[in-house]
Amino acid sequence: xxxxxxxxxxxxxxxxxxxxxxxxxxxxxxxxxxxxxxxxxxxxxxxxxxxxxxxxxxxxxxxxxxxxxxxxxxxxxxxxxxxxxxxxxxxxxxxxxxxxxxxxxxxxxxxxxxxxxxxxxxxxxxxxxxxxxxxxxxxxxxxxxxxxxxxxxxxxxxxxxxxxxxxxxxxxxxxxxxxxxxxxxxxxxxxxxxxxxxxxxxxxxxxxxxxxxxxxxxxxxxxxxxxxxxxxxxxxxxxxx
Amino acid sequence: xxxxxxxxxxxxxxxxxxxxxxxxxxxxxxxxxxxxxxxxxxxxxxxxxxxxxxxxxxxxxxxxxxxxxxxxxxxxxxxxxxxxxxxxxxxxxxxxxxxxxxxxxxxxxxxxxxxxxxxxxxxxxxxxxxxxxxxxxxxxxxxxxxxxxxxxxxxxxxxxxxxxxxxxxxxxxxxxxxxxxxxx
Numbered sequence: 369x370x371x372x373x374x375x376x377x378x379x380x381x382x383x384x385x386x387x388x389x390x391x392x393x394x395x396x397x398x399x400x401x402x403x404x405x406x407x408x409x410x411x412x413x414x415x416x417x418x419x420x421x422x423x424x425x426x427x428x429x430x431x432x433x434x435x436x437x438x439x440x441x442x443x444x445x446x447x448x449x450x451x452x453x454x455x456x457x458x459x460x461x462x463x464x465x466x467x468x469x470x471x472x473x474x475x476x477x478x479x480x481x482x483x484x485x486x487x488x489x490x491x492x493x494x495x496x497x498x499x500x501x502x503x504x505x506x507x508x509x510x511x512x513x514x515x516x517x518x519x520x521x522x523x524x525x526x527x528x529x530x531x532x533x534x535x536x537x538x539x540x541x542x543x544x545x546x547x548x549x550x551x552x553x554x555x556x557x558x559x560x561x562x563x564x565x566x567x568x569x570x571x572x573x574x575x576x577x578x579x580x581x582x583x584x585x586x587x588x589x590x591x592x593x594x595x596x597x598x599x600x601x602x603x604x605x606x607x608x609x
Numbered sequence: 610x611x612x613x614x615x616x617x618x619x620x621x622x623x624x625x626x627x628x629x630x631x632x633x634x635x636x637x638x639x640x641x642x643x644x645x646x647x648x649x650x651x652x653x654x655x656x657x658x659x660x661x662x663x664x665x666x667x668x669x670x671x672x673x674x675x676x677x678x679x680x681x682x683x684x685x686x687x688x689x690x691x692x693x694x695x696x697x698x699x700x701x702x703x704x705x706x707x708x709x710x711x712x713x714x715x716x717x718x719x720x721x722x723x724x725x726x727x728x729x730x731x732x733x734x735x736x737x738x739x740x741x742x743x744x745x746x747x748x749x750x751x752x753x754x755x756x757x758x759x760x761x762x763x764x765x766x767x768x769x770x771x772x773x774x775x776x777x778x779x780x781x782x783x784x785x786x787x788x789x790x791x792x793x
Binding site for chain 2 (some may be wrong): 376377378379381382383384385387390391392393394395396397398399400402403404405406407408409410411413414415417421423426432433452453454455456463465466467475476477478479480491492493495529531537538540541542543544558559561562564566567568570571592593594595596
């Protein structure tokens with residue numbers, strides 16, 4: 369059995385619990401500091417999901433909710449990248465779930481009453497499992513920006529939500545991916561709750577012309593990084609002997 | 610080897626997390642054959658004590674969160690994480706009206722020096738980084754558990770209450786009874 373340590377989380381890199389300009393945090397941010405302990409057997413283990421979990425169209429949001437022969441409305445894009453850990457190791461065979469608004473900025477959710485029209489052919493969710501080299505990919509449409517109730521004139525940048533599993537439950541992560549060049553990134557209280565500009569920049573996907581298919585679909589590249597898993601000195605010794 | 614990698618910064622799961630994680634609950638029954646991952650933890654006839662774990666998450670005004678997503682991760686009855694017929698992992702939305710969540714699971718066993726416990730993780734609108742806590746049992750001796758001990762006089766916020774069918778936990782995000790959350 370591989371012995372490894374999950375690196376401590378850098379809480380100064382993540383958004384703080386209370387973000388004054390993000391109103392929903394006011395009553396939901398715990399006031400005590402999180403108590404730290406090193407992951408135990410419980411947090412070092414985590415659920416596994418086999419490729420048989422997936423349906424054939426799970427990774428294609430353009431058609432996975434559409435009627436036969438139909439496609440979702442909006443600019444067609446591939447989102448792809450690698451699931452890595454902080455030590456640069458690929459993280460293979462891990463479930464990645466995504467959800468997003470449609471091209472008009474409307475979610476298929478009863479709590480979303482935005483003016484933009486629902487697209488009958490777009491559900492807004494998909495999932496895939498990282499490959500042996502950590503790579504993942506799905507097809508979707510470019511989501512639209514939308515206004516949200518935060519006490520002012522606040523608009524979310526176009527984004528895709530990501531839910532990611534690691535080897536250990538301590539690596540569990542939910543985040544959002546943004547798009548290169550979106551002026552709303554700098555204006556969004558949710559994005560700007562992240563204190564470090566570099567941390568924000570790493571959530572911004574880049575246009576990838578190499579993977580863009582001519583006359584068909586553009587590609588965006590987005591790498592996801594989970595907490596590192598350093599091998600223990602004990603294991604290194606064992607491997608060296 | 611790349612050395613400048615940092616964990617991707619967390620962002621809130623937002624109010625529409627259900628679309629991605631429990632699409633059938635969100636009304637997208639066409640997705641994933643109508644099956645929400647993590648909805649069923651026990652498959653078939655598995656040894657162990659079946660318990661229903663209920664709970665509710667409250668904000669600083671005492672209002673129940675009706676838009677949260679809860680995941681649990683726990684050992685099986687044998688204290689291990691590879692129990693046949695048991696997923697060790699469950700995922701449930703809080704009820705859209707009452708905020709109650711419910712898992713049908715197995716009572717976990719001890720793990721080494723750790724008392725039986727269930728790891729519980731909460732994401733929702735207004736939560737920027739998922740909140741991790743543990744559930745301990747009122748009918749166990751938790752005193753020697755190192756994580757329980759770490760919480761000192763706040764450890765009682767992690768002890769569930771016995772019910773007719775299992776256990777119930779109330780989780781408070783703020784206030785005098787604020788639940789212990791961990792950086793682990």
